[in-house]
Amino acid sequence: MTQKGGRRGPLVADKRYSSSKQAPGKPNTPKPRKPRGKKPQRPKRNHGLFTGAVIGLANAIWRLIWGGFWRFTMVIALVVVGTSLYFYSTLPDYTKLLDGRTRGSVTMLDDQNKVFAWRGETFGGQIDAKNVSPFLRDAVVATEDRRFYHHFGISPRGIASAIAINLRAGRGPFEGNGGSTITQQVAKLLCLGVKFNPKEWKNEAAYESDCRSGGLKRKIKEVPYAFALELKYTKDQILSIYLNRAYLGAGARGFEAASERYFGISAANVDPQQAAMLAGLLKAPSYFAPTNNLERSQARAQTVLDLMHQQGYLTDRQYLDAKNNPATLSKAAQQRAGGYFADWLMDTIPDFLSRDTTEDVVIHTTLDQRIQAAAEDAMQSVFTNKVSKNSEAQAAIVVMSKDGAVRGMVGGRETKVTGAFNHATMAQRQTGSTFKPFVYATALDLGYTPDSMVDDAPLTVKMPGSPNWSPRNYERNFRGPITLTVALEHSVNVATVRVSEAVGRENVIKVAQGFGFAQNLPNLPSVALGVGESDLLDMTGAYAGILNGGSSVTPYGLNTLTLKGDTEPLFSKPGGIGERVISEKSAKELMYMMRQVVLHGTGGRANLKNYEVAGKTGTTQSLRDAWFIGFTADYVVGVWLGNDDNSPLNGVTGGGLPAEIFHETMKRVENGQPAKPLPMAQPADWQGNPDDWQSTPQPQPDAAPQPQQPQPQQRSNPSDSILKSLLGVFGGGN
Template identity: 60%
Template sequence: MSDSSKRKRPLVAENRYRGKSGAAKSTAKPTASRRKKPAAKKRAARKPRRGGIIGFFAAIVRWILRLIWVIFSRTALVGIAVLALIVGYFYTTLPPVEELLDGRASGSVTMMDREGEVFAWRGDQFGGAVTAQNVSPHLKNAVIATEDKRFYRHIGLSPRGIASAIRINLSEGRGPLSGHGGSTITQQTAKLLCLGEPFDPSSGMTEAEYEADCRRGSIKRKAREAVYALAMEAKYDKDEILSIYLNRAYMGGGAYGAEAAAQRFFGKNAATLNPAEAAMIAGLLTAPSTLSPTSNLERSRNRAATVIRLMNEQGYLSAEEAAVAQANPAELSDAAQARAGGYFADWVMSTGPEFFTRNTTEDVIIRTTLDQRMQKAAEDGLKWVFDNKVRPGSEAQAAIVVMSADGAVRAMVGGRKTKVSGAFNRATQALRQTGSAFKPFIYAAALDLGYSPNDLVTDEAYCLNIPGSGQWCPKNYTNRFIGQTTMTNSLAQSLNIPAVKISESVGRETVSTVAEQFGIKSDLAAGPALALGASESTLIEMTGAFAGILNGGSSVTPYGLIDLSLRGDNEPLMGTGGGIGERVIQEDAARQLIYMMEKVVSEGTGQRAQFGGRQLAGKTGTTSAAKDAWFIGFSADYVAGVWMGYDDNTPLKGVTGGGLPAEIWRETMQRVHEGVPPKPLPLMPPAPAQVIFEGDSIATAPEPAAPPRAAQGGQGGLIDQVLRDIFGGGGGSGGAAAPAPNAGDR
């Protein structure tokens, strides 16, 4: 029992393996030691927190910064997600590249001359789709060097470019978004696409307002533009974006896209442009209207020189290539120099149907009657006379029309400034008094009624009483009378009194009807002054009427449009609206009139029009107070009309129809007939003359016993007798008040 108190204590876990307990203890100490060391190091690494006020505020700042970072990072993540969604939306709305190459809302008109050569354009011209791969590499490089030199390295936006543009705008005193935009080519293309919003005519906006709205520089618009540019970069590759840009960009002169610009300015394809030409087109992108070479060639060349320098600096041209391009600037084609066809093209556009010309939504091809050689002849002839015969500084104007006998207009000059488009056309728009140029229609009416070129009429003092206006006494230009003379000589010398007598004899209504049927559409004077050209008409009307005389007495409608078709169609939609019409006077009468008008040029007031020994016929005309001077005439091949005067009706000084207008006509027709063999006029000589002229004296040949029609004045003259029978001793019928009695010409 005594041993029970000495029982051993129960074994605990650490005593079960005595032999190992020491080892365990020995290893446990170092482990505990190792556990304590990192904590000590951590405590040593911590910076002691500042206490007091400074520590409190430091803690607040740290908490605010942490809060800002959390908000910013999470907002950024949300913004990126939203941006990705918007970009994705725009991505889904972008069509295939092919549908974006032609973005015009209206169509174009291309005009071809009689030889099939393009000479003019109107409307929004699109020469055809090009790609970045098939245009001239010089053009591609010039556009990149000028518009966006990092185009192939950015994702559609250029922060560096935007920052630079803002800095420049602020330094120049503008708003940050006014002026330089810093836009990449992708952003500019997005703007050209109007961010995918097509023009809607029913919106109440004009197309110009729509385009202006697309180019607004507001912050909201810029943001949308940037997103749209990112979507384009995701949808298309770089060359596709550049292709859209090269096709849709406006290049000035009505040309949209590189191909249209190349054709319009240089008459060649965009694939064949040399460095100088490519630089000029690329330079237009900055300000296409003001830099257009057809507006200011020198300014356009200066801009091209800057583009060439940029191409050299960026490695697209060697120093030698750049020097060659600078020394040989781009030259405009003949058509471009003519500034899109000038007066003739404007006139053709006005004569065609509006929905195929001025307001076309299609690409239209018009074949015309224009002969570019004759057009140059008319322009050169006009210039020669004004350079050599007219005093420097004169503001007198002139107009020319050249046509064939069927009314096909071959050349047209509507004013002294020939390289214009959309200008006032004095050949087709100016209504001017015709003066003695109207007299052939009086004689046409008489000849058609059976009068003869050799019928006699007396040039003497003559008066008519006009109800409401009193007595009217016409006079000749020279204020002299020559007595008895033939109708042929009356026309050749442009005598006024015989013209009035013949007009009164055949009847004013008859004369007016003949003139109207020959193509004078303007209102004709109702009184006796009709015979002296008191009526107004246009040069093209008068020239067309004279063409009717040349073709044998049939009316003519002047025309310039041969046929009209849509691009790509083989069959024309419409043909010409002009040509020879109905007969006005008998062919024999027309031939007799041509005979009389030939005497005007060979012996009368139009002698200055003679050239080359050709048979020529025509008529001079000078209105009251010399406000207008005319010469209209023809050879066997062509008819030409010339008008000269001031736009404000200032009287011409020392100019009559037989003077400068006849000389302009001669210089023009002489050039027109180069290489054209001479042909005789289709004239019919009359019976032997009854009256021989020698200055102002008259020798009368023996008169037949009963002349068929003696249109003589004075004693026994048929015309005078008729007038006495009707008016009672020389009275006149009613009519409009006449102009000054000495209207007429030499």
């Protein structure tokens, strides 16, 4: 239908179906929509006056605490950031931090150019975390900081774990385990950028102790420095600093030096078990050092291997192989040879090139490790088999070439030591009858011969202002007229005093001093019996002077000293053969006489099959010291035995244990060496007409004769030039 006016209205569909849910009589209107972004408000709960006040106060306190906390945290964060940025600006290129030593090192090479000892802090050269053995890198990370490659310098989890461990152990929260990351440990090694100042610290040890101290303050200081390290360097660079600066015992600074020290190889070539042993040293370097206790070091290495296996750094096969074949020391490290020798050598070098050196010094020495081992074995053999277990006696051995080059040195019964009292160089003791050869050397140089006669008879000496005194022989008897050879052969005291006075004790003292072992000798007849003092090294050097034909020697152990990397030595050997003291003829005759001491006299136990040996025994007053010093054509060996408190030995004389130690030493030293005759004279070289002695005028009993010089075909007789009034002396033994 249409509307009026001809226009049609809008079409509207008829509503044909009604909603079944619509209530009758109500219009069907849509539900109002909830406004977006607004949560329905909960109806306010009405609190009581008191409850409302409490809640309001709690809300106010919370807002105050929260506001203070985030403001305080912001301030701390700003301080940490600012401090970290400051430290960051002070850090140099990481390569300048790799060698952290404040002093240099001394490396000693034997006569075959093999390393046998180190002093100071050795540094094997700069290494990088990328070029060391991967086993070593993994061992360090697994042991010290398993999250090293994932944290930002500190490990809150590690610190919390360390605090819990410390509390359970009854320590303070920051005492003991510190939970430090490798980065934090590097911060300690760098001493937070503080350099050593001798005015602030007593010494370097005090400086390093302060740098490594723990506690809350130190931890707080480490945090920004650790952050700075992480910002400045890569993880590998931080690890490189750690690998180069960490101390690993036995004077080794850094893993390269430690690897060379303990295994004789570079850190780039260590296997899993060697890497584990090195990494295990970080916990307590001196305590776990394999040169200190190999079994303890191996047990620590096993713990490191377990960690490496658990963290996936080792396969099952690698782990089992390393576990079943623990690392061992190199031959040089096992021997620990020449500790006494090395200590003595350090004392002979200026401090600025030894203990206080800032450079790395290399010394080529005279030490023969074969001979050193022979001397050490001989010492242990005699004390094990022939000395009471309760004995506290000490001993020393020196092995020397005839030019004074020291080939081996043992300064005490404990042979594998460093820094111990060296009885070979430090103990000044009476020389006893080992002095007597120099009395006879004087006589021979004045024209006497080994067959010259001397009267071994009772003697009383009178000196103005002194009481009379009569020297005695060790055996408490007298032999009558005897040759000089027999007098030395049986170490006859009275006869030796007669010879000394006949040739002039001033001359005897001069000869002894010329051979380099006598200082401040008393100008008394007792000097002939060795009441003066000396050390074993100088006495052995004096006997080397006899072997080399009568020239003095200065014992030495250094051949050349160079700075590491240089080829030209700073200086060469400071010792060797010096001036002539007695004639070569006299020295050869004296060697013959000393050979008879070993063949027929007091030194019989020192004799060596197939080798000619000459020497002299010595025993001092009250058996306080016992000596034997002798030689073959190749080497001189000196032996001393005594107690540190200067108490008497229990029945020991020079012809006993010292001679046996000499024998055991020389047997090992000469083993495999061709036998050479001693360069000694023979009786045919000096014997003339057998009637010569009968034609020599004999002095009257009360005469005061002067020493006679021999004439051609005529030999002087010491008994012809005896001073009737001599000072009696306390005598040493054989």
